[in-house]
Amino acid sequence: MAQSKMTQSKTLDPNLRKTLYDKVWDSHLVGTRADGESLLYIDLQLLHEVTSPQAFGGLKVAGRPLWRVMSNLATPDHNVPTDRRELGFAGITDPVAYEQVITLDQNCKSFGVEQFEILDRRQGIVHVVGPEQGATMPGMTIVCGDSHTSTHGAFAALAQGIGTSEVEHVMATQCLLQKKARNFAINTTGKLADGVFSKDLILAIIAKLGTAGATGHTLEYRGAAVQALSMEARMTLCNMAIEAGARAGMVAVDDRTLEYVHGRPFAPKGQQWDEAETYWRMLVSDNNAKFDQWIDIDAGQIEPYVTWGTSPELGIPVTAAVPDPAKESDPQKAESIRLALKYMGLAANQPITDIRLDRVFIGSCTNARIEDLRAVAKVVKGRKKANTIKQVLVVPGSGLVKEQAEREGLAKIFVDAGFEWRAAGCSMCLAMNPDKLGPGEHCASTSNRNFESRQGFGGRTHLVSPATAAAAAIAGHFVDVRTWL
Amino acid sequence: MRVFSNVTGLVVPLDRANVDTDQIIPKQYLKSIHRTGFGDNLFDGWRYLDEGAPGMTPNERTINHEFVLNLPRYQGARVLLARDNFGCGSSREHAVWALMEFGFDVVIAPSFADIFYGNCFKNGLVPVTLPKATVDRLFELATGPQNLVVTVDLPTQTVSADSGLVTHFDFDPQRKEKILKGLDDIGLTLAVRERIEAFEAQHYAKMPWLPGARTSIREVR
C-alpha cells in the first residue's frame, strides 16, 4: 500500500515533468523480471524476410506460439526484384533470396500473421507501409528487425530496430527487454530554405553529432522548423536517428499527425477515433521536461548536403569542398579521412560539384514517399538525364505510392527523362536484389547509408535529398539545386 | 545461448573506428534463413579482394593478405580489439553470429553501438568496454613485436596480459549472470506471464484501437 501511495505522489509532483519518450515508455512498462530487467510492452512488430526466419525458426524449435498474432504485420521488401513484379515469386532469380521470401510467406501463413505479400498492391518497404496503412499510430511501441524502424517515431511512437533474438522474444512474449535510454532534444529554429529538405537537415545534424553522438539516447526533434515539416518529411528525420547512434527518434503529436492518420485502414473510426485523439493530444513533452542533452539547430542556415565519405557523418554542404587530411590535427581522424577518400576515389579539397556520377538511386525508406517523388518530378520535368549517367532508378516505397505517382503523372515525367520506373522495395538501398552499383561507380542516392559496398561491391555512395539526386541525374554531377528553382 | 566464463586467447587489432555491421557481414550473406554459415564471410569486403557470393568457399576467393585478420601472426585469435563505436549501422544479428563462428569470444573496444551491443548478450559474445587510453595501450602491445595474449575473465571482470597488465571492466550484473549461466531470455520472461496478461488487460481497455486489440485480420483492400 505504502508503495502505491508513493507512486501516486510521484505522478502529482509538478517538478517531475515528462518528455514524450518518458510518457510512451511509462505507458508500456509491464514491470521488472526477477532478474531486474525491465519489460516493455510492444504494440506492433513489423516483419520482413531478412531478420525473421531465424526467429520463427526458434519459436518452432521451442514449440512456442506467437503471443499475440494481431500485433504482427509482415511484408517482403529487402530481396524483392523491382522489375517484372507481375511474375511474383517466380521473378526472384537468386535461389537463396527466393527461399527467404518464400519462407516469410510460409511462416506468415502457418502462424496466421497478416502479410502484404509480393503481389499485393500494399506491399512495400515496411517503414513506408506501416504509416501508409495507419498501422503506425501515436503513442505506440513498435519494433522491427531493422534499424530504420525509428522512422515511425515521426508519429510520436517509440519505434526501434532490434536484433533477431529480440524479434523472437517479442514474438513469444510481446515484450522487449530494455534499459531506458536518455532524452536528447534536437531543437530547431527558423525554417528550411527553398530547395533544402528534411534530408539535408538530418544529414547536417548527423555531421554535427557524429555517428555515435546520440548513442544511448532517444532523440526528440522539436522546434519551429520541425513543426513546419510534413509527416513525410518528419519520417525522413526520424528514419536516420540511428545514423547518429540513437535507437529511436520522435516528434510530438500535432494537428498534422492526426490529419495524416485519420481515415487510414488501421486507424480508429467514429467514437474510438475521438477517444484516441484525446489521448494522442497528450503525447508531447511537458514544458518543464528534462532533457539530458540539448542542441539547437538553425534550420535557416542549412544548405543542401552531400556525403563525400563512407559514413553518414561525413556530409558537407554542396557548396563546400572535400576535406584535406593534412589539415586535420587528430592523427586518427586524418587517417580515417584518408581511408575514406581512397575508397571514394576523391582528392582532398575537390569541390563537391566536381564529383561526376555514374548512377542515381531515388528510393528507400528514407525518401521514397509521394512527396519525395513530387520533389524529384519538379526538378526533372521537361529535362533529360545526362548521357554520362548509366542509370537512374526510381523505386517507390510501396505499391500504393507507385499507383499514386502514376495517377499524378510523375511516373511519366521520370520515364520521359530517361529514368527507370520500378516496383516497390528496398532495391539499391542495400542491393540485396539485382539492383546494384558496379565497382568504383559513384551514385547519388536518397537512401541512408554510404558504407563501403553497401550499394554494390566497390560502389561509392553519396547521400543526398531527392531534389539534389534529381538535379545530379540531369547535370551528370552534383549541383546546388537551389540555383535551379 | 552459449555459456561463457573466461577465455585466454590471442588478440587481433582492428584499427578502425565506426566499423559498421555492413562490414562485419555484408548483405549478400543475409539471405540465409539459418543462424550459422557466416564465419567464412566475416569482414568479407576486407578479407577478400573479390566479390563473394553465398555458397563460395574461402578456397575459391582471392585473399587480401594485407588485412590484419589474414596475417599469419594473428591466426587463431579469440579476442578482437577494436576502436570506437564498433558495430554501428544495421541491426543484423548476423554480425554477432559471424564473429562467434569465426572464433571470437570477446570484442574489446572503447565504445559499442547500441543494437550490436545488445545483440552480443543474446548469443554469449562478450563485449568489453575499456577506457580509450587502455585500448590504445592494448593496440600498442598487439601490434608490437610479441603477440598479445590476454585472459578475459567475466566473474572477476578483468582483462589481464602476460606483461602484468591487469584492468577491470564494468559489466551489467544481470547480463553477466545470464552469460555465465547461458540463460534463455524467453523462458525467463514467460515465467512472469501473468504480469504480461494483467498489463494487457488494462492496456487494451485503455487503447482499444491498437492493432493487437483486433480479433481477426481485416480485409482492407
Ligand code: SF4
Ligand atoms: S530501404 Fe534500405 S534502410 Fe530502409 S529498410 Fe530497406 S534496406 Fe533498410
